[in-house]
Amino acid sequence: MLKGIDPRLNAEVLGALCAMGHGDTLILCDTNFPADALARSSVLGRLLRMDNLTSAEAAQAVLSVLPLDTFVKDFAGRMEVVSDPSEIPAVQAEVQAEIDAAEGRARPMIGIGRFAFYQAAREAYAVIQTGERRFYGCFLLRKGVIGPDA
Numbered sequence: 068m069l070k071g072i073d074p075r076l077n078a079e080v081l082g083a084l085c086a087m088g089h090g091d092t093l094i095l096c097d098t099n100f101p102a103d104a105l106a107r108s109s110v111l112g113r114l115l116r117m118d119n120l121t122s123a124e125a126a127q128a129v130l131s132v133l134p135l136d137t138f139v140k141d142f143a144g145r146m147e148v149v150s151d152p153s154e155i156p157a158v159q160a161e162v163q164a165e166i167d168a169a170e171g172r173a174r175p176m177i178g179i180g181r182f183a184f185y186q187a188a189r190e191a192y193a194v195i196q197t198g199e200r201r202f203y204g205c206f207l208l209r210k211g212v213i214g215p216d217a
Contacts, residue, residue: 079115083193084133087210091192091216093133095125097158097204098196103183106194115195123161125197130169134211140177144187147178155175158201176183179207 068074072081087093091110095117096102106114117125136142143166148154155163159176167173179187187207188194197204 073128073131075117075120076132080117080129080195081132081141083111083115084129087133087192088209089210090128090136092187092190093208093209093210094188094194095122095129095162095208096188096194096196097122097200097201099200099202100188100196100205101185102154102188102194102216103104104148108189109191109194111193114165114215115193117195117197117211119179122197122199122206123151123162123165123203125195126162126165126208127168128197129208130165133208134213135166135170136209136211138211139209142172142174142209142211143167143176144174144207145176146184146203148203149181152154152178154172155196156203158199158204159206162204162206176206210211
């Protein structure tokens with residue numbers, strides 16, 4: 068246990084988040100996502116897990132240490148609902164609320180089609196599978212920077 072670190076962040080997840088650089092992407096996905104197969108193509112090359120957490124709980128923990136990129140529109144994305152890309156399921160609204168809280172302002176995620184999301188997972192730095200069982204609990208987060216002390 069470390070002081071000031073969310074206890075939901077295990078050592079493997081913390082190591083990956085620390086190793087990521089500016090612009091690297093992280094995938095947070097639900098239990099139905101083909102995470103193991105796609106994570107093998109990621110930079111890390113293996114799947115990370117945050118079992119027994121919802122997408123929002125995992126996002127809250129990750130965002131407690133991971134800055135989001137401020138230079139790009141695709142700082143965060145959600146897998147679009149196949150039949151209705153503009154629909155925002157409850158699981159996605161919950162993660163959006165965590166992003167907004169971490170950013171201190173409303174900052175909407177972009178939508179990413181299902182197969183484009185699979186490709187983004189293959190190209191990501193790391194893939195973390197959560198315990199989320201609701202459909203469309205799949206998100207992309209792009210790491211930003213931490214500036215020098217003022």
